[in-house]
Amino acid sequence: MESRVLLRTFCLILGLGAVWGLGVDPSLQIDVLTELELGESTTGVRQVSGLHNGTKAFLFQDIPRSIKASTATAEQCFQKLRNKHEFTILVTLKQTPLNSGVILSIHHLDHRYLELESSGHRNEVRLHYRTGSHRPHTEVFPYILADDKWHKLSLAISASHLTLHIDCNKIYERVVEKPSTDLPIGTTFWLGQRNNAHGYFKGIMQDVQLLVMPQGFIAQCPDLNRTCPTCNDFHGLVQKIMELQDILAKTSAKLSRAEQRMNRLDQCYCERTCTMKGTTYREFESWTDGCKNCTCLNGTIQCETLICPSPDCPLRSALAYVDGKCCKECRYHDS
Structure with a gap:
């Protein structure tokens, strides 16, 4: 970048000379x-x-x-x-x-x-x-x-x-x-x-x-x-180079200070939370939402459907959904 600026400055000086x-x-x-x-x-x-x-x-x-x-x-x-x-x-x-x-x-x-x-x-x-x-x-x-x-x-x-x-x-x-x-x-x-x-x-x-x-x-x-x-x-070119060097030094100093501030921000611990249905959950906290198990990970809610067991039902019974339950349960048939 610096070399391109210097080249343009030099060409400008030569261009002015040609006009003269x-x-x-x-x-x-x-x-x-x-x-x-x-x-x-x-x-x-x-x-x-x-x-x-x-x-x-x-x-x-x-x-x-x-x-x-x-x-x-x-x-x-x-x-x-x-x-x-x-x-x-x-x-x-x-x-x-x-x-x-x-x-x-x-x-x-x-x-x-x-x-x-x-x-x-x-x-x-x-x-x-x-x-x-x-x-x-x-x-x-x-x-x-x-x-x-x-x-x-x-x-x-x-x-x-x-x-x-x-x-x-x-x-x-x-x-x-x-x-x-x-x-x-x-x-x-x-x-x-x-x-x-x-x-x-x-x-x-x-x-x-x-x-x-x-x-x-x-x-x-x-x-x-x-x-x-x-x-x-x-x-004149030397003067322009000195001015550009001064600008470059000031810009480099500003960039260095900005990098230092960013590094300090990276070292700062900021706890991330998740909010669902008006309730706030902390990082790694888990809860049940209906028939799903949810966890707060890195500020994002991740939910998985409950895994239901497959029990062996006794005679004269079979698996069936029950109101208010997520998994099937063994229910006896009416005689």
Whole structure:
């Protein structure tokens, strides 16, 4: 029984994952370029041709700029991301060689809660974040991204599991300390730079998105449809197993107590009686009812017809019924 319940729970988790993989719910999507309302009037960026013509692409120029979400817009985005343990960063980009720039940065004062950076000097991609224990942490992925070529980048986080895809190829997969998305009020959301003076990204960006869902890279690379449960799925399954174990333990305890009570009842002597014609008889008590001998056995009346003797009658007599008697008696014939 327990194994069947666990199997159903696991299949439910996988089924939900398959539904997520079929499309992107708008309530789980943050389209960064759209939310920041970039356009020709935005200082420091210019709309250019992208990898495809389906969405807008912007060239981030090497001039002073301040591209960040307004306080209201940032809070709307953070409401989707706050305290979530599964999310994916997606971006299509072409970065200037040797440029070291920040793709996006979510930070509060000096605390970087989520910052994705590409270093053309060291040829590596860096993820800066704060852990669940509120400590700063950086994951470094050696890779040449700043080569003036188009790349699709996806960084998926599922609890403590991190996966980096570039151009629809899985490049790195690691187990890391789980990031914290407990974003305080006043957190800022920057694009293409860390702040007004540092981390300027140089190049073109298109389709910059945050998806609050596991394995969001399938939105960028549909051919990589998910087939396995995520780390967070397993965390959920473990939690369900623990809950089921608790229920099983409580049920077993109740069953044990019920069995003990039943055993005590079996040991209790309860005298059984029989009632016939308004008279109550105790167990094994016998009585005569008309021409039957009756006995109370195990609460049930059992009766047997009287066995009559067959006497040898004297001469001039024969067996005959007598009123009020059950058996025949010898009676003399009248002369």
